Amino acid sequence: MKQDNVMTTPFVSQYDNLKQALPGYSQPWMTTLRDRAMESFTQAGLPTQRRESWKYTNLRGLQQLELTERALEPQPISIDRAPSLLPEGTAHRVVFVNGGFRPDLSDLAGLPEGVIVGSVADLAEREPQRVEALLAAHSDVEDQPLVALNTAFMRDGLLLELEAGRKLDRVLEVIHVNSAENGVFAHNARNLISLGAGSEATILEHHTGLNGTAYYINAANDMTLAEDATLRHYRIQAEGTNAVHTSTMNGHLSGNSFYDGYTLSIGAALSRNETNMKLTAAGARCHLNGGYLMRDKQHCDTTTVVDHLSPQTSCREVFKGVLDDRSRGVFQGRIVVHPEAQQTDGHQLNKVLLLTDTAEINAKPELEIYADDVKCSHGCSAGEVDHDALFYLRSRGLSETSAKALLIQAFLAESVSEIGKEELQDLFLEKISDWLAI
Amino acid sequence: MLEIKNLHADVEGKAILRGINLTIQPGEVHAIMGPNGSGKSTLAHVISGRDGYDVTEGEVLYHGKNILEMEPEERAGEGVFLAFQYPVEIPGVTNTTFMKEALNSIRKYRGEDELDAMQFMKVIREKTKQLGVSNDMLKRAVNVGFSGGEKKRNDILQMAILEPSLAILDETDSGLDIDALKTVADGVNLLRSPENATLVITHYQRLLDYIVPDFVHVLAKGRIVKSGDKTLAQELEKKGYAEFTDQAA
Numbered sequence: 001m002k003q004d005n006v007m008t009t010p011f012v013s014q015y016d017n018l019k020q021a022l023p024g025y026s027q028p029w030m031t032t033l034r035d036r037a038m039e040s041f042t043q044a045g046l047p048t049q050r051r052e053s054w055k056y057t058n059l060r061g062l063q064q065l066e067l068t069e070r071a072l073e074p075q076p077i078s079i080d081r082a083p084s085l086l087p088e089g090t091a092h093r094v095v096f097v098n099g100g101f102r103p104d105l106s107d108l109a110g111l112p113e114g115v116i117v118g119s120v121a122d123l124a125e126r127e128p129q130r131v132e133a134l135l136a137a138h139s140d141v142e143d144q145p146l147v148a149l150n151t152a153f154m155r156d157g158l159l160l161e162l163e164a165g166r167k168l169d170r171v172l173e174v175i176h177v178n179s180a181e182n183g184v185f186a187h188n189a190r191n192l193i194s195l196g197a198g199s200e201a202t203i204l205e206h207h208t209g210l211n212g213t214a215y216y217i218n219a220a221n222d223m224t225l226a227e228d229a230t231l232r233h234y235r236i237q238a239e240g241t242n243a244v245h246t247s248t249m250n251g252h253l254s255g256n257s258f259y260d261g262y263t264l265s266i267g268a269a270l271s272r273n274e275t276n277m278k279l280t281a282a283g284a285r286c287h288l289n290g291g292y293l294m295r296d297k298q299h300c301d302t303t304t305v306v307d308h309l310s311p312q313t314s315c316r317e318v319f320k321g322v323l324d325d326r327s328r329g330v331f332q333g334r335i336v337v338h339p340e341a342q343q344t345d346g347h348q349l350n351k352v353l354l355l356t357d358t359a360e361i362n363a364k365p366e367l368e369i370y371a372d373d374v375k376c377s378h379g380c381s382a383g384e385v386d387h388d389a390l391f392y393l394r395s396r397g398l399s400e401t402s403a404k405a406l407l408i409q410a411f412l413a414e415s416v417s418e419i420g421k422e423e424l425q426d427l428f429l430e431k432i433s434d435w436l437a438i
Numbered sequence: 439m440l441e442i443k444n445l446h447a448d449v450e451g452k453a454i455l456r457g458i459n460l461t462i463q464p465g466e467v468h469a470i471m472g473p474n475g476s477g478k479s480t481l482a483h484v485i486s487g488r489d490g491y492d493v494t495e496g497e498v499l500y501h502g503k504n505i506l507e508m509e510p511e512e513r514a515g516e517g518v519f520l521a522f523q524y525p526v527e528i529p530g531v532t533n534t535t536f537m538k539e540a541l542n543s544i545r546k547y548r549g550e551d552e553l554d555a556m557q558f559m560k561v562i563r564e565k566t567k568q569l570g571v572s573n574d575m576l577k578r579a580v581n582v583g584f585s586g587g588e589k590k591r592n593d594i595l596q597m598a599i600l601e602p603s604l605a606i607l608d609e610t611d612s613g614l615d616i617d618a619l620k621t622v623a624d625g626v627n628l629l630r631s632p633e634n635a636t637l638v639i640t641h642y643q644r645l646l647d648y649i650v651p652d653f654v655h656v657l658a659k660g661r662i663v664k665s666g667d668k669t670l671a672q673e674l675e676k677k678g679y680a681e682f683t684d685q686a687a
Contacts, residue, residue, distance in 0.1 A: 391489070395520050397544040399509075411530065
C-alpha cells in the first residue's frame with residue numbers, strides 16, 4: 001500500500017540523515033529494527049482516512065505544524081521545576097522535557113529492590129539486551145504505521161520493569177513537559193513497561209504543554225503483564241492547544257493479570273489515544289476508561305481494540321465525553337471475542353454531552369464475537385444537558401453556568417469513579433473542574 | 439407580597455392561563471385547587487421561571503418587583519421556592535454539594551457572606567433536627583433511588599435550608615401515602631411564619647387537612663372562578679369540579 005503522502009515525506013527524508021545520531025546506533029540489532037520500521041512506515045505512510053480505523057481522524061493538521069529539518073532533533077528547553085501533581089515525597093517521579101529524560105528533575109530515591117525505573121535511552125546504553133528484550137516482546141504487532149514511525153525515530157521514554165512479586169507502593173508519577181519555544185519539533189516517546197508475575201504498580205502519567213506552541217508527540221507504549229500482575233495506569237493529556245498528540249498503547253495481559261486504565265484528554269488541537277489489549281490467558285482483565293473534554297475546534301479520538309484470545313477473560317470500558325463549541329470527538333471501541341474465548345465478559349459504554357449544535361461525535365462500537373458462550377454489551381449515547389435537572393438546580397438559586405458545570409462534573413464523575421486507586425480520583429475531578437471554570 | 443395581575447400564558451401557542459388575578463399577603467396560606475388541565479402547574483412554573491411558557495399578558499410582582507423578567511435563580515434569590523410535583527433525580531451530585539452551592543448562591547444574591555463547610559454543616563444539623571429527617575439523605579445523590587416520599591421530604595429540607603419567603607407546593611401530595619403526606623405537611627407547617635407565605639397547589643382536599651389554608655381558589659380553564667375560605671375545599675371534595683368547569687366554559 002505505497003502512498004504518496006505529502007505528510008509522510010518530512011519523516012522519510014530525515015531518517016538517513018539522523019539515524020547515526022539516534023540512540024543505540026552502535027547496536028546492530030537496534031539499527032536493523034529501525035531500518036525495518038522505516039521501511040514499513042515508508043510503505044504504509046501516515047494513516048489517512050482511507051484506513052477504516054482512521055475514518056474519522058485526519059492527520060492533515062500535521063502539515064500546518066510545518067515540521068522543519070531540525071524538528072526531529074532533540075530540542076531541550078530550560079526548565080527548573082517539573083509541574084508535579086502529587087505532594088513532594090509521596091511519589092517516585094520521572095520527568096521528560098521535550099521527550100528527553102531529566103534526571104535532575106526526577107526523584108527516584110528509595111525505589112524498592114527488583115524495580116527498575118528510568119530512561120529507555122539510558123538503559124539502551126548500559127543494558128542494551130534489556131531494552132532489546134522489551135522491544136521484542138511486541139514485535140508481533142503489524143500494520144501500525146505510527147508505531148513504526150516511533151520505532152524508527154524513538155530516542156527516549158519511560159522504562160519500568162518489576163521483577164516477579166515486587167510491589168511499587170508509591171505512585172510512579174511520569175511527567176512529560178513540552179514546549180516548542182525553541183522551534184517546532186516532533187518527538188517519538190517510547191515507553192516500555194514490563195511487570196513480572198504477581199507484581200504491582202500504579203502510574204500517574206501526565207502530558208503538559210505550554211499553550212500556543214505547536215509540536216507533535218507520537219508516543220508508543222509497550223506493556224506486558226505477566227501472571228497475576230496489576231498495572232494501574234492513569235493519564236492526563238493536557239498538551240498545548242496547538243499540539244498534535246498521537247499515542248498507541250499495546251498491551252499483553254497474561255492469566256489473572258489486571259490492567260486498570262483511565263485517560264483524561266483535555267489538551268491538543270488534535271489527539272488520538274489508541275489502545276490495543278490482548279487478553280491471552282484465563283482471568284486476564286482490563287478496564288479501559290476515560291473522559292474527554294473538548295472545546296473550540298479541538299479533535300479527540302479514542303480508539304480501543306480488545307482481543308479476547310482465551311476463555312474467561314473480561315474487559316470493561318466506560319468513557320464520557322463533553323464537547324463544546326465546534327469540537328469533535330471520535331470513539332471507536334472494538335471488542336473481538338476469538339473462537340476459543342468462551343465465557344468472555346465484555347462491557348462498553350460511551351456517553352457524550354454535546355454542549356452546542358456544532359459539536360460533533362462519531363461513535364462506532366464494534367463487537368466481533370466468534371464464540372457462543374459470551375456476555376457482551378455496549379452502549380452509546382449523545383445528548384444535551386438535561387433541561388429538567390438544569391431548571392431544578394436554577395430554581396434553588398444556582399446560576400445557569402454553575403448548574404451546568406455541576407451537571408457536567410457529575411456526568412464525568414461517573415467515569416472517574418471507575419479509577420481503581422480511589423485516592424487519585426480527586427485529582428482527576430479537580431482537573432475537570434479546572435476545565436469547567438475556564 | 440405577591441401580586442398576580444391579569445396573567446395570560448401560552449404553551450406552544452395554546453392559551454393555558456387566561457387572566458389570573460391573585461394577591462397574597464405575608465403570613466397567608468393560599469390553596470389553588472382545580473381539575474387536571476386547569477393550569478395549576480403552569481401557574482407554579484410561570485411564577486418560578488421555567489422556560490417553555492409564553493406570558494402574553496399581565497404581570498407578576500413580588501415585593502413590588504416584576505419577577506417575570508428574572509432568571510429562575512434570581513427569583514430564588516428573591517425568596518421564591520418551588521416544591522416540585524416530580525423532584526428531579528441528579529446522579530453524581532450529592533445533596534450536600536447541591537445544597538451548599540444553592541444556599542451560598544442565594545446568600546450571595548442577598549449580599550450575605552458565603553458559608554464555609556463548617557458553618558454549612560451547622561445549618562444542616564439544625565434543619566435536619568428541626569424537621570426530624572435523617573442526615574443520610576444528604577450524602578446521597580440528589581433524589582437518586584429515593585422513594586416518592588423521600589423525594590418530597592428532600593424538597594422540604596431544601597426549603598428549610600433556603601428559607602424562602604414564598605413557598606409554592608406544586609401537587610406535593612401526588613403519589614404520597616398518608617404518613618409521607620403528614621411528614622411533608624408537618625415540615626411545611628414548621629416553616630410557616632408571619633413573614634412567609636405559602637401557595638399550595640393541589641387536586642385533592644386531603645393535603646389541606648394538614649396544611650390549613652386561609653384562602654381557597656378554584657382554578658378552571660385558566661381562570662380563578664371562585665375564592666373562599668377552607669370550607670370551599672370541603673365543598674369541592676363533596677361536589678367535584680363539574681359545576682366550575684361548566685361555568686368557565
